[in-house]
Amino acid sequence: MSTALIENQTPSAQRPWRKKSRNDVLIVVVASTLPALFCFTIYQIGILSPVISGMLFVILQIAAGAIAGTIHRGRRGLADGVLIASIGFALAFIGTVMSSVIWSVLTKGLEALKWQFIIQNNEYITPTSPLGYGGIGHAVLGTLIIVGIATIISVPIGIATAVYITEVRGRSRVLVQGLVQAMSGVPSVVAGLFIFATLIFTGVFEFNGLMGALAYTILMLPTVARTAEEVLRLVPEDLRSAALALGASRARVVSMVVLPTAKSGLVTAMLLGIARVVGETAPLVFTIFGSAKTNINPVEGPMAAIPLYIFNGVRQPFAPEQARAYSAALVLLFLVIVFFTLARVLSSDRRKGKK
Amino acid sequence: MTAAAFFSLIVLSLIAFFLVYQSLPAIRDQGLINFLTGTEWDSKTTSDGTTTEDPVFGVAAMLWGTILIAIIAIVIGLPVSLGIAVFIVFIASARLATLLRNTIDFLAAIPSIVFGLWAISALTPVGKQWGEWLTNSLGFIPIFENNLGIWVGTPFIAGIVLAVMVTPIITSVSREVLGRTPPELINASQALGGTLWPTLRYVAFPFAKSGIVAATMLGLGRALGETVAVFYVLNLTYGKINWYQIVSPDGGSIASLIVAKFSEADPLEISALLGGGMVLFIITLIVNAISTTIARSTVKDM
Numbered sequence: 005m006s007t008a009l010i011e012n013q014t015p016s017a018q019r020p021w022r023k024k025s026r027n028d029v030l031i032v033v034v035a036s037t038l039p040a041l042f043c044f045t046i047y048q049i050g051i052l053s054p055v056i057s058g059m060l061f062v063i064l065q066i067a068a069g070a071i072a073g074t075i076h077r078g079r080r081g082l083a084d085g086v087l088i089a090s091i092g093f094a095l096a097f098i099g100t101v102m103s104s105v106i107w108s109v110l111t112k113g114l115e116a117l118k119w120q121f122i123i124q125n126n127e128y129i130t131p132t133s134p135l136g137y138g139g140i141g142h143a144v145l146g147t148l149i150i151v152g153i154a155t156i157i158s159v160p161i162g163i164a165t166a167v168y169i170t171e172v173r174g175r176s177r178v179l180v181q182g183l184v185q186a187m188s189g190v191p192s193v194v195a196g197l198f199i200f201a202t203l204i205f206t207g208v209f210e211f212n213g214l215m216g217a218l219a220y221t222i223l224m225l226p227t228v229a230r231t232a233e234e235v236l237r238l239v240p241e242d243l244r245s246a247a248l249a250l251g252a253s254r255a256r257v258v259s260m261v262v263l264p265t266a267k268s269g270l271v272t273a274m275l276l277g278i279a280r281v282v283g284e285t286a287p288l289v290f291t292i293f294g295s296a297k298t299n300i301n302p303v304e305g306p307m308a309a310i311p312l313y314i315f316n317g318v319r320q321p322f323a324p325e326q327a328r329a330y331s332a333a334l335v336l337l338f339l340v341i342v343f344f345t346l347a348r349v350l351s352s353d354r355r356k357g358k359k
Numbered sequence: 360m361t362a363a364a365f366f367s368l369i370v371l372s373l374i375a376f377f378l379v380y381q382s383l384p385a386i387r388d389q390g391l392i393n394f395l396t397g398t399e400w401d402s403k404t405t406s407d408g409t410t411t412e413d414p415v416f417g418v419a420a421m422l423w424g425t426i427l428i429a430i431i432a433i434v435i436g437l438p439v440s441l442g443i444a445v446f447i448v449f450i451a452s453a454r455l456a457t458l459l460r461n462t463i464d465f466l467a468a469i470p471s472i473v474f475g476l477w478a479i480s481a482l483t484p485v486g487k488q489w490g491e492w493l494t495n496s497l498g499f500i501p502i503f504e505n506n507l508g509i510w511v512g513t514p515f516i517a518g519i520v521l522a523v524m525v526t527p528i529i530t531s532v533s534r535e536v537l538g539r540t541p542p543e544l545i546n547a548s549q550a551l552g553g554t555l556w557p558t559l560r561y562v563a564f565p566f567a568k569s570g571i572v573a574a575t576m577l578g579l580g581r582a583l584g585e586t587v588a589v590f591y592v593l594n595l596t597y598g599k600i601n602w603y604q605i606v607s608p609d610g611g612s613i614a615s616l617i618v619a620k621f622s623e624a625d626p627l628e629i630s631a632l633l634g635g636g637m638v639l640f641i642i643t644l645i646v647n648a649i650s651t652t653i654a655r656s657t658v659k660d661m
Contacts, residue, residue, distance in 0.1 A: 055489060056492070081554065083556035083557075083560075084555045087445075087555060087556050087559075088450075090442055091445060091446050093442070095443060098439060098443060102462065102466060104482075105477040105481075108476065108477050108480045112480060161363045161366050165364045165366065165367065168363065182651055182655075183368050183371065186644060187367040187370060187371055188647075189577075189580045189584075189643050190371075190643065191585070191639060191640070192471075192586060193584065193586040193614040194378075194584065197633060201377045201380075201381040201633050201636075202373065202377045205381060205629065225370075226367070282470070283470020284470065284471075285587045286586035286587055286618065289618055290621065314472050315587060318476060318479065318591070329476070333472065333473050336472070337473055340469065344468045
């Protein structure tokens with residue numbers, strides 16, 4: 005049918021420099037609507053189950069891509085058509101997943117999300133308490149404290165590592181790079197277990213916020229170090245040479261030229277590190293224990309954190325507690341978006357400044 | 360500064376040392392071979408704390424389960440990632456490419472617990488239907504067998520969640536290596552009449568091959584170590600290894616095992632769980648080392 009449509013077109017002046025001729029557009033439109041229409045009709049009539057109509061759609065669409073490509077460019081176009089159709093599905097897959105993730109958290113999370121939910125704590129709340137009481141104020145504070153401590157520890161070490169890799173050009177540079185890479189592959193559950201095995205299981209410390217912060221540090225350090233390394237690499241070599249020519253020592257070149265030049269990039273590294281760990285749950289399961297009370301002392305007593313709150317809440321078989329968990333997830337997602345966007349804005353400013 | 364630079368070395372060695380040291384009691388109790396090849400995981404402790412038999416701890420079933428779901432994740436995630444990477448590099452306009460890049464990066468930043476919630480509430484009902492359909496229509500193929508009539512908690516569903524989580528990682532690395540294809544090679548291919556597929560097949564992919572392999576290994580490392588998202592949607596089955604039945608609700612995952620058993624474990628079981636953590640640590644370390652070696656052997660200037 006699609007061939008007939010195209011052959012009936014009156015021949016028009018070909019303009020090869022135009023990227024898309026009318027024919028091309030027509031081929032694309034027909035090839036991408038026909039299978040969808042066909043499968044939608046089948047589904048509406050009810051001959052086949054939704055799953056099978058969906059599968060049929062995928063197969064037909066790829067076949068339509070192949071046919072469209074062949075019409076357009078002959079046999080050479082066949083693979084292109086299949087490729088384009090498959091890429092379309094890959095994009096559709098990731099788009100669907102993305103919107104589905106946000107949609108599922110948003111719809112379920114808005115139910116319990118009130119102002120009181122963000123500031124109150126959970127002390128007198130049971131899983132069946134109605135919505136409108138209690139909240140995750142204690143967990144928000146806990147997350148801020150734990151992430152804050154992790155940032156204080158990991159940012160200096162991470163930047164020092166990056167400086168070592170970029171400024172000290174010894175042979176051990178490659179080794180350090182490899183180690184940072186290896187450390188970034190440590191699973192979050194292992195980071196938590198390590199802190200537990202080293203400091204809690206041996207009886208040195210109890211479950212507390214500091215332990216969670218140390219577990220976070222292990223995960224955050226490689227992110228900070230690698231981003232900072234990339235940023236320091238962007239500092240122009242001329243600046244270093246100029247400072248050295250003026251008689252500055254290596255240490256002064258780093259502290260007075262390299263680091264100030266890369267300042268906003270280093271902040272980006274920190275923010276990306278925070279975004280990396282703020283939602284990590286597994287390390288907290290073994291380190292901070294969780295609490296329903298507000299505890300702002302990181303070295304004494306169990307602490308709460310948003311990811312752990314979600315983790316425990318959603319396992320409860322009671323609707324109010326689950327709704328609260330989803331709201332907490334919404335708050336967490338919001339925090340991640342804030343740090344992520346800040347990092348993005350800062351790094352794009354830097355790039356613009358460069359030009 | 361040198362001290363800070365080798366901080367990662369110190370941490371890595373400490374992790375290895377303490378996990379080995381603390382898991383020794385359990386491994387001595389079980390024997391290393393039994394611990395690695397056994398499939399049972401039972402502390403044999405009743406709820407009132409009395410022990411009647413000797414506990415058995417073996418990680419083989421969980422270990423294979425971990426690898427199985429990671430393989431599913433790569434099988435689904437790799438084509439999707441490559442498709443998106445090719446689209447960003449070769450097809451999309453500059454503005455669309457930037458938008459997609461940011462979207463993918465944002466997807467990478469979503470915490471795993473949020474994916475876990477999504478997996479429970481949105482994916483499981485759909486994944487259950489797909490699994491059921493796979494068994495009913497393709498059940499004659501051994502991997503789609505299901506003798507239990509339950510399609511919730513299958514490695515298939517866990518694999519999809521992991522596929523979504525590894526896609527951003529594989530996409531961003533392969534996008535970068537594909538983008539480094541020398542433009543003159545692409546121009547030459549097009550001048551010879553090469554359309555999209557021939558250009559990819561004979562120019563871009565050979566150029567980016569090792570980078571894509573490294574990206575896949577990186578994604579594999581992430582998939583092997585993922586915990587909470589898998590914990591919610593995978594049913595752990597002890598006592599036998601589910602080699603290939605991906606739509607049967609018999610899964611395994613070392614990370615999930617650790618989280619599931621941790622809160623009620625006695626010291627010996629905790630020691631055994633730490634042993635499981637050590638196995639996981641070693642595997643991810645190996646996978647990452649392979650990835651780094653491949654990446655380094657080709658990209659000299661990194």
